[in-house]
Amino acid sequence: xxxxxxxxxxxxxxxxxxxxxxxxxxxxxxxxxxxxxxxxxxxxxxxxxxxxxxxxxxxxxxxxxxxxxxxxxxxxxxxxxxxxxxxxxxxxxxxxxxxxxxxxxxxxxxxxxxx
Numbered sequence: 001x002x003x004x005x006x007x008x009x010x011x012x013x014x015x016x017x018x019x020x021x022x023x024x025x026x027x028x029x030x031x032x033x034x035x036x037x038x039x040x041x042x043x044x045x046x047x048x049x050x051x052x053x054x055x056x057x058x059x060x061x062x063x064x065x066x067x068x069x070x071x072x073x074x075x076x077x078x079x080x081x082x083x084x085x086x087x088x089x090x091x092x093x094x095x096x097x098x099x100x101x102x103x104x105x106x107x108x109x110x111x112x113x114x115x
Contacts (some may be wrong), residue, residue, distance in 0.1 A: 008033040012057030023058035023068035035073035051102035
């Protein structure tokens with residue numbers, strides 16, 4: 001379906017948990033349709049959700065490519081650090097603060113404004 005009303009969301013942790021390398025294998029296929037980025041990361045060995053940049057989700061590569069391509073969509077921080085399940089997760093105040101710090105560090109390293 002080639003409709004501007006149907007767009008895509010990119011979630012690196014979901015790819016990792018399905019055995020797909022997010023940037024290397026999926027980003028290029030989805031980029032023309034991306035309007036929304038859900039920020040969370042995961043470890044390939046266990047599927048455990050971790051702060052952005054601390055897993056195998058290729059978060060830095062994805063954010064740099066989005067920056068370079070002029071991405072003007074939306075981004076949400078969905079760390080799911082305390083509990084992650086099939087249909088949702090929870091981080092709590094401490095986990096969310098840790099996740100926000102990790103994301104801000106990456107954005108600062110890449111020169112992407114976040115304020």
